Amino acid sequence: MTAPRPPVLPVVQFRSQAGTIDLGWGHPHPAALPMDAWAEATHSALRRYGAAALTYGHAAGPGPLIEWLCERLAGVDAGAPEPDQVFVTAGASHALDLVASVLCRPGDVVLVDSPTYHLALRVVADHRVDTVPAPADEDGIDPAATAGLIRAITRQGRRVAMLYLVPTFNNPTGRSLPAQRRAALLAVAARTGVPVVEDDTYRELAYPAPAPASLFSGAEPGTVVRIGSFAKSVAPGLRLGWLTGARPLVAAVTARGYVDSGGGVNHAVALAMAEFAASGAYRRHVEAIRIRYRRQRDALVAAVRDELPQARFVVPGGGWFLWLRLPHPYGGTDLLPYAEAAGVSYVPGRQFFVADTGHRHLRLSYSMCDPETLAEGVRRLAGAYREAGLSSRSTPLPG
């Protein structure tokens, strides 16, 4: 008799709870994935490139994708790199990991926007650095105060390895850093020598396009590393993204042993993406999902205005997220069990801060659900909020 095998492993990351409306995960709507066009692109790449589609690729990524990407970036703002400034990654998180592996040494300090993409905090932590929130307010990072913090850290004899932020349609806030602060932040980077890592994952999801100009487009050469992804604009399961920066940094990433010896990190998929782009499918797809996600954003915003008039928020100009603050002390963190009992889920705001704060905030994602489901989710959330306010079991938290 052999021991029973463990249960069958899942196929995907997200598994919905029966009966729960999930406003937590930042995953695409299943109907917004380009199934047929992607099937055609993979076939097309195999036809066009033959054996070259399945053998070892150019380590930085295949030329046709990189060249198209440079043209695309030139079309959306002035932030077009030269082809030899681009490296194709397995997504934006992988790009951040690679950049950190080059820029960070154990014991360094990494500054991050606050709040910021919570999983970036985990990627950075793998590099044995101390993650410190940069001073920020509701408009985003505060450049002058950040310069002061860099000076203070440096005076203590510590090295600030990099500053990470999502300046355009920030995750979780949906907000974009104002133009004046962008310019001031670039001046700080140039003056202090601390590289800025600009996570530009949400650029294509602008309602309406175009998104604000990238930091990269206004930067002195070598001060900004920009990372991007096809996870939101096309499909996350492809595991495809990119980074662009100064040539020495791109060369150092390309020289990582596993990259160079393996011939890049996602060659066959990258060539299929080059076909997807060249055929016009990319442009059509992005236009279609802008309409879809804008409609979903509008539905969520309307529902919150109707059902949760107490909530403070700014309508996001792009991306997948709505960032709420609820005045009641049981706003974000302590509300979750009530929400889950009512059949709706979200991500507590606390998770997007390095410090123990944000307890009255919550992030709602409008990416996965149709407008009607979003509305029903907010009704349930509003009910949970009333219930939490009446309950004597809750303990108020600061923030």
Next chain:
Amino acid sequence: MTAPRPPVLPVVQFRSQAGTIDLGWGHPHPAALPMDAWAEATHSALRRYGAAALTYGHAAGPGPLIEWLCERLAGVDAGAPEPDQVFVTAGASHALDLVASVLCRPGDVVLVDSPTYHLALRVVADHRVDTVPAPADEDGIDPAATAGLIRAITRQGRRVAMLYLVPTFNNPTGRSLPAQRRAALLAVAARTGVPVVEDDTYRELAYPAPAPASLFSGAEPGTVVRIGSFAKSVAPGLRLGWLTGARPLVAAVTARGYVDSGGGVNHAVALAMAEFAASGAYRRHVEAIRIRYRRQRDALVAAVRDELPQARFVVPGGGWFLWLRLPHPYGGTDLLPYAEAAGVSYVPGRQFFVADTGHRHLRLSYSMCDPETLAEGVRRLAGAYREAGLSSRSTPLPG
């Protein structure tokens, strides 16, 4: 006027020199890539899994591929892991990088077989460790002497983080570690607590199958991490491989920030591979390439016997490489310019050693060329060897 753009970037890693026969690169024969079957597998995955094929995947890799892999490994030797002991990677080099990121700390010592896969040395070096060759002779690593070396290093207060080797159809030697040494090496690992990283990339390319039993199959739990790849058995451009080991190690790899936040590293391709496997295409393809590469091996061996009778070698039982030693002092390192002038290329043996040795060795790859081309390449090499021996410009090197 704008500056001219840099030249168009290449698609693939290997670019042949016009007129040169390349016996250097360990790349597949272009005709041995499963173009049609792979196109069908990608289509099939999109049909079967729908949106689940393109959204965020299970972080360790999709269940269907992992479960098939466990069955396949059970069929080739006793080294079958449980599904929760497997992690799907972007190739074997990426697997080694991930394992090193968990096992190594800066300043540790990593032991490696000698000679060994030269690009593994680069992957390991990225982790800021000292790479030290384990004692070895023509049969491969010497377990007793390795145990002594581990003791000596440990007595100096340093930590040996892991021991890396390719025990089956080693790159570059093509040889497999004898059974008795395998058992002794496993005993050393169990006694010293130094994990063995078994690079099992070439297992499927056995002439004839089956390959020797894996180290993993005979190991005490937790002492061996096994890594593998679909680069040789199917196609390198897919960037797909795997690792299997103790659950805590697999959990630590899976918890890497960029892996967990991205939903695995190569989800869509992994699901297509699951279809490729389930349809029988994998089994058929491996059987076909075994016949091809065995024929190419035989052609290279016959040509060397005819044209370079001075060369010492052992006929490899699998893999892609023939490891030669030439008696003349201008054997491997100094022969290369003569060979290239004669229109043939190879990898000098020196590159596979940590120490400055192996200068009379050379690695010939029989993977990329047809039998007739292999024979012509060896004729050119033999001519270059005669030429080098006559030349007075060469300076003999030791080893």
